[in-house]
Every structure is written in structure tokens, then in C-alpha cells.
Amino acid sequence: xxxxxxxxxxxxxxxxxxxxxxxxxxxxxxxxxxxxxxxxxxxxxxxxxxxxxxxxxxxxxx
Numbered sequence: 001x002x003x004x005x006x007x008x009x010x011x012x013x014x015x016x017x018x019x020x021x022x023x024x025x026x027x028x029x030x031x032x033x034x035x036x037x038x039x040x041x042x043x044x045x046x047x048x049x050x051x052x053x054x055x056x057x058x059x060x061x062x
Contacts (some may be wrong), residue, residue: 010053 015036030038043049 016037019028
């Protein structure tokens with residue numbers, strides 16, 4: 001579905017994470033698309049997303 005629209009899931013996640021850390025965006029409302037995605041996945045507290053991302057990118061560009 002995202003490929004049809006020309007967007008990668010990783011791009012959406014990256015933009016979301018950047019919006020969380022940006023000082024300017026703290027006053028902006030969260031978009032309905034992001035609100036829908038929030039809470040849709042339960043990860044362990046010790047989950048290392050950077051490791052998973054690195055492994056995925058390594059496989060993709062190998």
C-alpha cells in the first residue's frame with residue numbers, strides 16, 4: 001500500500017521520530033495517521049530498534 005503512494009514505511013517512522021525530537025513540533029498537533037499507528041505494536045522494554053534497523057539495512061544493501 002505504501003509503495004503505491006511512493007512512501008517507504010521506514011521514511012514514515014523516521015519522520016515521526018524526528019517530529020518527536022524537534023523542539024518546534026512540540027506545539028503542533030499529532031496527525032491522525034500517526035495517532036492510528038500509536039500503540040499498534042507492543043515491544044519489550046529492552047528492544048533495540050537501532051540494532052534491528054542496522055540489520056535490516058545491511059540485508060537490504062548487501
